[in-house]
Amino acid sequence: xxxxxxxxxxxxxxxxxxxxxxxxxxxxxxxxxxxxxxxxxxxxxxxxxxxxxxxxxxxxxxxxxxxxxxxxxxxxxxxxxxxxxxxxxxxxxxxxxxxxxxxxxxxxxxxxxxxxxxxxxxxxxxxxxxxxxxxxxxxxxxxxxxxxxxxxxxxxxxxxxxxxxxxxxxxxxxxxxxxxxxxxxxxxxxxxxxxxxxxxxxxxxxxxxxxxxxxxxxxxxxxxxxxxxxxxxxxxxxxxxxxxxxxxxx
Amino acid sequence: xxxxxxxxxxxxxxxxxxxxxxxxxxxxxxxxxxxxxxxxxxxxxxxxxxxxxxxxxxxxxxxxxxxxxxxxxxxxxxxxxxxxxxxxxxxxxxxxxxxxxxxxxxxxxxxxxxxxxxxxxxxxxxxxxxxxxxxxxxxxxxxxxxxxxxxxxxxxxxxxxxxxxxxxxxxxxxxxxxxxxxxxxxxxxxxxxxxxxxxxxxxxxxxxxxxxxxxxxxxxxxxxxxxxxxxxxxxxxxxxxxxxxxxxxxxxxxxxxxxxxxxxxxxxxxxxxxxxxxxxxxxxxxxxxxxxxxxxxxxxxxxxxxxxxxxxxxxxxxxxxxxxxxxxxxxxxxxxxxxxxxxxxxx
Numbered sequence: 001x002x003x004x005x006x007x008x009x010x011x012x013x014x015x016x017x018x019x020x021x022x023x024x025x026x027x028x029x030x031x032x033x034x035x036x037x038x039x040x041x042x043x044x045x046x047x048x049x050x051x052x053x054x055x056x057x058x059x060x061x062x063x064x065x066x067x068x069x070x071x072x073x074x075x076x077x078x079x080x081x082x083x084x085x086x087x088x089x090x091x092x093x094x095x096x097x098x099x100x101x102x103x104x105x106x107x108x109x110x111x112x113x114x115x116x117x118x119x120x121x122x123x124x125x126x127x128x129x130x131x132x133x134x135x136x137x138x139x140x141x142x143x144x145x146x147x148x149x150x151x152x153x154x155x156x157x158x159x160x161x162x163x164x165x166x167x168x169x170x171x172x173x174x175x176x177x178x179x180x181x182x183x184x185x186x187x188x189x190x191x192x193x194x195x196x197x198x199x200x201x202x203x204x205x206x207x208x209x210x211x212x213x214x215x216x217x218x219x220x221x222x223x224x225x226x227x228x229x230x231x232x233x234x235x236x237x238x239x240x241x242x243x244x245x246x247x248x249x250x
Numbered sequence: 251x252x253x254x255x256x257x258x259x260x261x262x263x264x265x266x267x268x269x270x271x272x273x274x275x276x277x278x279x280x281x282x283x284x285x286x287x288x289x290x291x292x293x294x295x296x297x298x299x300x301x302x303x304x305x306x307x308x309x310x311x312x313x314x315x316x317x318x319x320x321x322x323x324x325x326x327x328x329x330x331x332x333x334x335x336x337x338x339x340x341x342x343x344x345x346x347x348x349x350x351x352x353x354x355x356x357x358x359x360x361x362x363x364x365x366x367x368x369x370x371x372x373x374x375x376x377x378x379x380x381x382x383x384x385x386x387x388x389x390x391x392x393x394x395x396x397x398x399x400x401x402x403x404x405x406x407x408x409x410x411x412x413x414x415x416x417x418x419x420x421x422x423x424x425x426x427x428x429x430x431x432x433x434x435x436x437x438x439x440x441x442x443x444x445x446x447x448x449x450x451x452x453x454x455x456x457x458x459x460x461x462x463x464x465x466x467x468x469x470x471x472x473x474x475x476x477x478x479x480x481x482x483x484x485x486x487x488x489x490x491x492x493x494x495x496x497x498x499x500x501x502x503x504x505x506x507x508x509x510x511x512x513x514x515x516x517x518x519x520x521x522x523x524x525x526x527x528x529x530x531x532x533x534x535x536x537x538x539x540x541x542x543x544x545x546x547x548x549x550x551x552x553x554x555x556x557x558x559x560x561x562x563x564x565x566x567x568x569x570x571x572x573x574x575x576x577x578x579x580x581x582x583x584x585x586x587x588x589x590x591x592x593x594x595x596x597x
Contacts, residue, residue, distance in 0.1 A: 185269045188262055188301040189314060195258075 001148070001170075003055045004110035005046040005080065006101065007039040007062045009071045010121040019220045026121070026220055035071045038116025040078075041176040044183040045146055046114050047079035054148045055112070057081050061104050063097050064088055069199060076194035077186035083199040084108075086207065093215050094122070096204075098130035103207025105135055110171060112153060117142055117175040128175035138168040141175040255323060255506075263323040267330070269300055274331040276555040282334055283415045289385055294335055298366025302337055306345045311360035318342060318447065322454045322509035329458025332562045334416035336369055336382035342451040344370035347390055347444050351432065355399060359388055372444055373422055377569055379410050383420035391422055396430035397437045404428060414565040416558070446512060446523040448570035453505045453523070453530035459563045460498045460530075460537040464491060466556055467541040467549075481544075490540040497536050501529040521583045524576035531573065534563035 011017055011026070012034040020027045035043070049055035060080040062068040065088070072083035086100045105113060118125035132139035140146075140155030144163070147154045148170075156165045158177050168174075186194075204211050232238045242249045255263075273296055282290050297303065305321055307313025325338045345363060348356045348370065362368035368387040373380035375392050383389060384407055389400045400422075407420040432440055468491065471482030481487050508526035511519040538560035542549040549556035567573065583589060 185296075185300055186265055187299060188265065188305065190301075191261060191265060192258075192314065 001049075001055050001111040002057045002059065002108065003046045003049055004059050004061060004105065004108055004113045005039075005042050005075070006113070006115045006127075007043060007060055007068075007071050007075050008036040008116070008119045008121075009033050009062065009064055009068045010036045010119050013037055013120055019222050023219045023221055025217065033067070033070070035074055036116050036119040036121075038118060038120075038176055038178070039071075039075075040116075040183045041178070041180050042114040042116050042174075043075045043078050043080060044181045045174075045176060046112075047184075048181065049112075049146075049148065050079065050081075059084060059108055059110065061086065061101065063092060063100050072199060073191075073194050074186060076197045076199075077191040078184065079190070080197075082197055085199060085201045087201055087203055088211055091213075091217075092211060093213060094124045094126035095130055095214065096209070096211050097127050098134055099209045100204060100207055101127070101131050102134045103209055104202075105131070105137075107207070112148075112170060113137070113173045114146075115173070115175045117177055128173055132173045135173070137171050137173050139173040139175070140166055140168050142177040143174050144177050144179045146174055146180065259320055259323060262320070263327060266300070266302070266324045267327045269296070270327055270331045270333065274333055276558055279332060279334060279416060279558055287384060288334060288416065288418045290335070294366070297335060297337055303340060303366045304364030306341045307360050307364040308349065311357070312364035313345075313360070317513035318346070318450065319506075319509045319513040322450070322506060325451055325454035326458040326461075326505075329455030329562075330462045332416060332459065332462070332558050336371070336385065338451045338455060339372065339381065339448065340369055343372045343444055343447045344390065346447055347372055347440060350440060350443065355431070362387070372448070374441055374445055374448070374570075376445055376571055376575070377448075378421070379419040380422050381420075381569075382418055383407050383422050384409075384418055389422060390431070391424070392437070392441055393430075395433060395437055397432040397440055398424065398428055399431040400424055400428065412565055414561040416562065417565055442520065443512075445570060446508075446519055449523045449527040449576070450505070450508050450512060452566040452570050453501075453508065453526040456530040456534035456563060456566055457498065457502060457505055459559050459566075460494060460501075460534040462559050463534075463537040463541040463556060463563075464494055464498070466559070467491060467544045471544055487544050490544055494533065494537045494540055497529075497533040501526075501533040504529050521580055524571070524579040527571060527576045528573060528580070531563070531567040535567055538563050 010033065011028065012032040015031055018027045043060065046055060046058045050058050058080040059082055060072055060075040061084040062072050063086045069085050072085055076083055084104055086104065113131065115128040117128065128141055129139060140153065140157060142158045143155045144158050145156035151170050152167050153170055153172050153174065154165060154167050155174055156163055158179065232241065273293060278290065278293070282288050301314065304313035305316050309315040321341055325342065328338050340363065345360065348359055359368060359370060363370060369382065369385050370388045370390065371380050371383045371386035373383065373389065373391040380389065380391070387402065389405060391398050391400055404424050406423045410419045410421060412419050468482065471487055472480050474481050504522070504526040508519070508522040511522040541556060542560065545554060545556060548554055551557065584591060
């Protein structure tokens with residue numbers, strides 16, 4: 001069974017992001033970039049399926065600028081077999097990424113596609129669902145457990161009411177939640193081996209996709225700084241302030 | 251000439267930093283102090299899975315066959331987290347010594363080191379006490395002009411306290427009847443290169459320790475307010491921190507130069523190492539002094555994590571040759587009648 005797994009290049013989760021002075025975007029100068037944590041979980045799951053003998057090949061794909069190849073190499077060091085880079089310029093929105101991934105899915109014909117449930121930069125949580133709609137494949141989102149069962153995959157989902165287990169016909173799409181697994185570190189010997197693994201580069205045109213944007217980013221601003229608190233002298237004063245200043249009770 | 255580290259070397263450094271910062275936390279170091287042997291088998295297992303013990307082991311013995319220059323950035327990262335496990339000295343001192351000894355001993359032990367199944371401790375008379383002798387499956391010990399290869403069964407260990415609770419130090423005693431492994435000129439050469447590598451290991455870790463103390467103190471002085479402002483905004487505090495940063499930046503090049511000299515077998519290696527050890531440990535000691543002050547002196551207390559790093563910095567400054575020893579080596583070189591001094595020659 002071939003597994004396709006996606007990785008996105010994002011600002012490392014440990015970095016405190018800053019907006020550019022003109023508010024046009026997040027400042028990425030000299031900022032450490034890494035694999036989106038949810039994508040890292042997706043890679044780990046795919047590699048575990050291979051180690052368990054369920055998957056025969058793990059193909060990792062990333063969409064973005066040339067630098068995305070660093071994240072593909074990291075995924076290869078974690079255990080993926082080969083990489084595909086769909087090279088684009090500038091920001092690409094989830095719908096375009098989903099269309100490009102659809103092109104890759106048609107080329108590769110995987111039985112299972114695993115994506116992170118969302119990226120920590122855009123926080124859109126859309127690409128997996130859009131890919132499901134475009135490819136007409138069943139989807140199991142927010143997965144905290146994935147078990148292959150013959151021609152089906154059982155996905156335990158983290159939903160508001162608790163845990164929900166669904167059975168999907170393969171080929172299927174799964175998006176990983178935080179508790180699906182704990183990703184491993186890439187060992188140094190595997191980092192060296194990863195350099196020799198194949199990595200194909202495609203353009204959107206190769207996949208028959210036109211990159212058009214439907215979203216315009218108007219501005220980026222940091223969250224408002226938290227104001228210093230005050231100590232009220234009585235419950236009456238607290239109620240008065242909640243009622244008349246904060247207007248959170250009536 | 252390209253003096254920068256390669257993409258691969260920097261990638262390795264990044265990967266090792268991510269691993270160490272996540273897995274070697276001050277809480278875990280404090281927990282290790284509560285154990286009799288002071289070591290965490292789970293952490294060592296993770297280090298082995300990362301492939302770190304085999305980095306300098308030749309490929310034919312199952313390692314990655316990398317050099318001291320490849321390892322020096324990783325040693326810095328080990329210093330950054332004050333790693334208690336004996337990784338740095340295994341990779342930078344024990345493995346090269348076994349490589350130089352060669353023969354059956356190397357064939358027997360290097361594959362075990364690469365697989366993480368064995369640790370080797372090296373003890374020179376320069377140090378008196380041997381670090382991590384209690385976890386070593388093989389001890390390479392200098393006694394007089396000889397070097398001995400000893401198993402744990404052949405030695406008696408006497409524990410000595412260190413100022414750094416993470417360091418486990420032992421006096422190693424053994425019977426005179428044990429035959430030496432190397433003697434005379436061969437032993438002298440091995441002792442000198444082991445001393446250089448041990449001093450380089452200390453210098454590289456000192457860089458990481460200094461950086462960690464700066465980072466911790468920048469966080470603290472940004473968070474701690476006085477007179478309505480973060481204390482880090484006051485000039486008196488800023489200057490203390492800037493002084494460390496400058497000293498640290500100027501110490502990096504000599505440490506990397508020393509690693510290059512050792513990796514390439516240059517004749518200047520001894521003086522390069524001494525220069526590196528002096529300046530890196532000076533930077534780390536200044537970092538310890540100034541960051542205690544920036545913490546309002548409470549940095550010295552047991553409760554504040556800063557002391558984990560400063561005590562290691564103090565300890566490393568006096569091992570593998572103290573400041574006096576290394577200054578003497580440098581002065582012997584530059585004050586010699588036939589010394590060639592000047593750019594490109596002195597250091």
